[in-house]
Amino acid sequence: xxxxxxxxxxxxxxxxxxxxxxxxxxxxxxxxxxxxxxxxxxxxxxxxxxxxxxxxxxxxxxxxxxxxxxxxxxxxxxxxxxxxxxxxxxxxxxxxxxxxxxxxxxxxxxxxxxxxxxxxxxxxxxxxxxxxxxxxxxxxxxxxxxxxxxxxxxxxxxxxxxxxxxxxxxxxxxxxxxxxxxxxxxxxxxxxxxxxxxxxxxxxxxxxxxxxxxxxxxxxxxxxxxxxxxxxxxxxxxxxxxxxxxxxxxxxxxxxxxxxxxxxxx
Numbered sequence: 388x389x390x391x392x393x394x395x396x397x398x399x400x401x402x403x404x405x406x407x408x409x410x411x412x413x414x415x416x417x418x419x420x421x422x423x424x425x426x427x428x429x430x431x432x433x434x435x436x437x438x439x440x441x442x443x444x445x446x447x448x449x450x451x452x453x454x455x456x457x458x459x460x461x462x463x464x465x466x467x468x469x470x471x472x473x474x475x476x477x478x479x480x481x482x483x484x485x486x487x488x489x490x491x492x493x494x495x496x497x498x499x500x501x502x503x504x505x506x507x508x509x510x511x512x513x514x515x516x517x518x519x520x521x522x523x524x525x526x527x528x529x530x531x532x533x534x535x536x537x538x539x540x541x542x543x544x545x546x547x548x549x550x551x552x553x554x555x556x557x558x559x560x561x562x563x564x565x566x567x568x569x570x571x572x573x574x575x576x577x578x579x580x581x582x583x584x585x586x587x588x589x590x591x592x593x594x595x596x597x598x599x600x601x602x603x604x605x606x607x608x609x610x611x612x613x614x615x616x617x618x619x620x621x622x623x624x625x626x627x628x629x630x631x632x633x634x635x636x637x638x639x640x641x642x643x644x645x646x647x648x649x650x651x652x653x
Contacts (some may be wrong), residue, residue: 388496390417391423392488393527394477396626396633399578399593404571410535411571416582417525418517420551424489428496435468452490452517459462459499459513459517460494464503476560478555478647482627484520490522531579544583546653549637557645558630562568568600586635589622597628608632
């Protein structure tokens with residue numbers, strides 16, 4: 388079976404409170420975009436294995452979320468050994484959920500391949516045990532996310548007809564850096580109510596709380612955001628805690644040659 392795990396962007400991100408478990412409660416809008424990894428899963432007579440291709444992924448392949456998803460599924464259902472091949476195309480450490488998406492698509496693919504009969508809710512429970520963003524990718528659609536990102540409410544809106552540009556500067560943002568200047572607070576308006584309104588108002592109303600911390604450490608990210616606005620973006624923001632910066636355009640944006648850059652119709 389071959390599937391195509393998609394990336395996501397965050398449209399607004401508010402850090403609203405500190406939890407007793409040490410995590411932070413967030414409010415954000417997840418939006419899937421047509422930038423994909425390629426994931427192939429096939430039965431294997433040998434032990435379960437993961438082959439990595441494409442962009443370099445640091446660390447031991449056995450610690451990859453794809454393998455953790457397989458192990459989590461096998462704890463719940465009897466499934467055979469498989470050979471998994473992952474071709475990484477979504478930028479890593481970018482705030483675009485590539486690893487979470489690979490994890491979730493592994494879960495849904497195993498469920499389908501071996502007729503496990505798990506519901507979306509059951510698969511999201513498995514995904515939530517592996518990462519905060521993972522449940523969204525079990526059935527990715529525009530959604531308002533709360534909690535640590537696992538409480539999802541589908542939203543009736545679409546950016547079809549617009550274009551998106553994604554710039555991935557050569558920096559990696561640590562979680563510590565992202566939270567370094569965060570003071571949790573509830574916003575005056577939720578990001579879901581903003582995105583359901585006129586996109587022309589997003590620039591002044593739709594905020595990502597991490598930008599204050601991250602832009603102070605990596606001013607080149609702030610410069611990228613301004614560059615996208617100079618190119619004609621209706622809205623630009625850092626996705627998640629970075630380091631990708633996205634711009635949404637009403638028509639096809641120009642190319643950029645001096646950075647890692649992606650553009651596509653939505």
